[in-house]
Amino acid sequence: DSTNINNGHKYIYDANGNLVYINTSRVKRDGKEDDKASEQKYRWDEENRLLAADENGFVSNYWYDADGERTVKTSGENEAIYVNSEFSGGNTSTARFSLYVSPYLVAGQGGKYTKHIYVGSQRIVSKLGDLASYGADPRRIPYAGNEADGLTINYKDKYNQQLQSIKDNYKTFDLPYNGKDNDDYVNGQGFCCNDDTPEAAQARTMNASTRSAVDNNFHDKDNYEKMQFYYHPDHLGSSSYITNLDGEVAQHIEYVPFGEVFIEERNNTWNTPYLFNAKEFDEETGMYYYGARYYEPRLSLWMSCDPLQEKNPNMCSYVYCINNPTRYIDPTGMIWEDPKKSESLKRSINNRIESINKNTSKLKSEIETGKGRFLFWSYKLNDNQKTNRRDKISENGQKVELLKQSLTAIVR
Known part of the structure; x- marks a missing residue:
């Protein structure tokens, strides 16, 4: 009797045209309305870059470099205990962590990393590895840029700045922050890599498979980056089939016209996040990251205004590829092309x-x-x-x- 029969959606934008709030209400068969069945909140900076997203208490945080390219992504859940409507305690965990070193290398929690190989601008191979393959203690490795040209980088200050940004995001979303520091980076053991997430479990499995190589401090030829996956895209560059080193299909994806996944078949080895138009799909928000903007395939709309909006004043700034997604692509989120x-x-x-x-x-x-x-x-x-x-x-x-x-x- 309480089956949902009607949904309502409310959208709020800021002065720059960035989506800051989505509310989903539901009217049930008994006529009662749940006016906040689902809420999404978004925080943007002065350059219209997404800083954080709150999906019903699951918060994602983003950082960018001077060119506007995303460099770090973290996300986690917030568990809180309230007594008589007053906050009593809780815990804020990090469920996922990604560090975008370059277009060719992405590091994650648990000491794992992914290398990408391109032909031109097209990604053709992803190779998985982990820090344990090198038998390295990162504390013994000189950090890139440290003491270069007489400059010394204070990584503790940078860590504190990042932590403060996360706290500011939680405060903006009116959520309590109760995170615990985890700065043990030996063999990638930082950022809560020992939690119960699939990513952490995968990293531990990979670490165990190469432990003999670690003990002898050399690369095991049979294990080192053996997990290689090859992309077979469609005419829009979207990942259609992913095969492993033996040519076996590890993942198969089909899409509806505007990019929402329609069919997905995959094994439990590894699945690529680079899907529609070969852009990264953020599972925590359900959006694709195009560089200049984020795209929501379920709504078939961009989440913010086009930076080049004035070049096409007769087109709606939020429309994806002039509503013709089967022919055109938008490589950067700024201009569509055939x-x-x-x-x-x-x-x-x-x-x-x-x-x-x-x-x-x-x-x-x-x-x-x-x-x-x-x-x-x-x-x-x-x-x-x-x-x-x-x-x-x-x-x-x-x-x-x-x-x-x-x-x-x-x-x-």
């Missing part, structure tokens, strides 16, 4: 750049020798002709720079 036409356009631009560079080399050679050529004849250059060639070289340089900017926009 993947087939973009490849042709990139070839044309590269050919044009090569032609201009050849012309520039010819002009420079003529200035150096003081001789110009016309068909089969050469002639001596006067000062005016040399000036014209220098102007042409400068003009060519500007053209090449503009073409490279266009090429970068297409590739990204």
Whole structure:
């Protein structure tokens, strides 16, 4: 008798057009309304980057570099005890942790990491490994950038800054924070890697399989990064089949047009988070990370305004690929494109750049020798002709720079 028969949704945006609140209400058969059956809250910074998400008490935190690329992701649950409506105690745990070292390397809790191999901009292989394969104590390894150019990095201060950011996020969401410090990074044992999450269990299994290599402090050829997975995408770049080193299918995914997973078959070995358009799917929020923005496939909408909105004022800033997701893609969350036409356009631009560079080399050679050529004849250059060639070289340089900017926009 209490089966849900009607759902209502409420959306609130901030002054910059970023989605900050979603409320789902439900009217049951008995006519009673649960006005807060589900709540999602989002926190953004001044550059419209998502800092944190609260999914009914499950909080995810995000950090970015100076270029706006995501560098760290953590998420965890908050267990609290209330007595007579007053907070009495609780615990805040870290369920997942990801460190994006570069597009080629992602580290996680439990000392595990994933290497990515690309052909151009397309990811073709992911290789799994763990710190135990190296038999390394990170405390004995010089950190990148530490004491470089006379600078010393205080990692304790950076840790405290990150911890304060998490506390600020919980305060914004009106949730108590009761986390426990875990800074034992030996063999990747930090960030609550000994919790009961599948990621931690997988890391412990991988550590055990390479323990003999650790004891002898060398790589075991039979175990080192043996877990390799190959991507077989569709015409939009979305992961369709994932195969292992033996060619066996480890994961199979099919999608509805706007990116929501329709069918997924997988074994328990490993499953890729890089799904629709080969973008990372955040399970904790149900959104895809495109770089400039986050995309919600269940709503078929972007979560924030397009940074290049003024270039297409006649289009809704939240619409995904002008509502034609079976033909177009949006590699960065800023501009949609036809993947087939973009490849042709990139070839044309590269050919044009090569032609201009050849012309520039010819002009420079003529200035150096003081001789110009016309068909089969050469002639001596006067000062005016040399000036014209220098102007042409400068003009060519500007053209090449503009073409490279266009090429970068297409590739990204």
